[in-house]
Amino acid sequence: MDISVVVPLYNEAESLTELTAWIKRVMEAHHFSYEIVMVDDGSTDGSWRVIEELKRGNPYITAIKFRRNYGKSAALNVGFAAAQGNVVITMDADLQDSPDEIPGLYSKIVDEGFDLVSGWKKLRHDPPSKTIPTKLFNSVTRGMSGIHNLHDFNCGLKAYKKEVVKSIEVYGEMHRYIPVIAKWAGFKRIGEQVVQHYPRKYGKTKFGPGRFVKGFLDLLSIFFVGKFGKRPMHFFGTMGVTSFLAGFIIAVWLIVEKLTSIAHGTPYRNITEQPLFFFALIAIVIGTQLFLTGFVAELVSRNSTERNDYQIERVI
Structure with missing residues (x-):
């Protein structure tokens, strides 16, 4: 037809x-x-x-x-x-x-x-x-x-x-x-x-x-x-790792800044009094959640009956 x-x-x-x-x-x-x-x-x-x-x-x-x-x-x-x-x-x-x-x-x-x-x-x-x-x-x-x-x-x-x-x-x-x-x-x-x-x-x-x-x-x-759809960890994992690393780097920087100030005897603020600390904390939590979401989605994808359902154009 x-x-x-x-x-x-x-x-x-x-x-x-x-x-x-x-x-x-x-x-x-x-x-x-x-x-x-x-x-x-x-x-x-x-x-x-x-x-x-x-x-x-x-x-x-x-x-x-x-x-x-x-x-x-x-x-x-x-x-x-x-x-x-x-x-x-x-x-x-x-x-x-x-x-x-x-x-x-x-x-x-x-x-x-x-x-x-x-x-x-x-x-x-x-x-x-x-x-x-x-x-x-x-x-x-x-x-x-x-x-x-x-x-x-x-x-x-x-x-x-x-x-x-x-x-x-x-x-x-x-x-x-x-x-x-x-x-x-x-x-x-x-x-x-x-x-x-x-x-x-x-x-x-x-x-x-x-x-x-x-x-x-x-x-x-x-x-x-x-x-x-077949690699959700690439989406959630990338964002999660990026967010976690950003928060971790900021937290380390705040800690190093405080230790440096103590070593030199200069005035310093408590880490918890700085807005960047809360930003770092939120970034670490969100990054962890996104990574775990990607991990769970990856498990679901790998156990899907269509995980290896691909469109094949020709077979010779």
């Missing part, structure tokens, strides 16, 4: 008929073998009834329904598991992503050899309350991830090699950072394509300001797990 189109959705009953018909036209025009994997994330507006009706008329539709709303990341993760195509395309169900972009995205994966291609909605039809924070988060993500060639990490329209979606796990609000997850999994050929963005035609946006807080926390989680 050439293409799997994964469509996560929540309360998008009005747009589903038009979307699936549009996808079908594009696929037939380019002679792609395909499937549409629709994941209903606990919709309450009758979306599932629409999907059941569409499936009766289109055998290429596969549908999965959650009992309740888990979020877009969960829907994508389940959709990725179900996808069978050699190239997996994701798009939102609100008709703001154009199926006409599918051939171009497919070509960049198959013909140009990219592992992942993210859409860039260069001209967006969203209010400033959504576009300005998005630009800020994209800038932060580029800096932290080192993926400097992407302008829009959160664009729902993306294309993946099958190997990518079968090698990553998406949860929380991490759908925003799939290119980062893919990079940490070893897929380095990540590209971008400018795509058309349409105004919302039906329903209302599911976007909320609280998602930025969750998204930023998930970015920190991705950064830590991806970089130190």
Whole structure:
């Protein structure tokens, strides 16, 4: 099978008929073998009834329904598991992503050899309350991830090699950072394509300001797990030893200063009367705690069933 189109959705009953018909036209025009994997994330507006009706008329539709709303990341993760195509395309169900972009995205994966291609909605039809924070988060993500060639990490329209979606796990609000997850999994050929963005035609946006807080926390989680997940002592141990040594050096310096003053008979203050003493004490305590945290995390990591779960590209 050439293409799997994964469509996560929540309360998008009005747009589903038009979307699936549009996808079908594009696929037939380019002679792609395909499937549409629709994941209903606990919709309450009758979306599932629409999907059941569409499936009766289109055998290429596969549908999965959650009992309740888990979020877009969960829907994508389940959709990725179900996808069978050699190239997996994701798009939102609100008709703001154009199926006409599918051939171009497919070509960049198959013909140009990219592992992942993210859409860039260069001209967006969203209010400033959504576009300005998005630009800020994209800038932060580029800096932290080192993926400097992407302008829009959160664009729902993306294309993946099958190997990518079968090698990553998406949860929380991490759908925003799939290119980062893919990079940490070893897929380095990540590209971008400018795509058309349409105004919302039906329903209302599911976007909320609280998602930025969750998204930023998930970015920190991705950064830590991806970089130190299999060697936590390198993170906690380095900070712990640095803090402990700083406190220890200051404490030794204070003691030597006092002994020198006694030897020369000059006035001196008690060590406990100096603010540096308490700074040194706190640094030593924090350093010890961080080191022990790293030690415990290392034990947990070494006993994990996934401690030697690595992504292997080829075997010859």
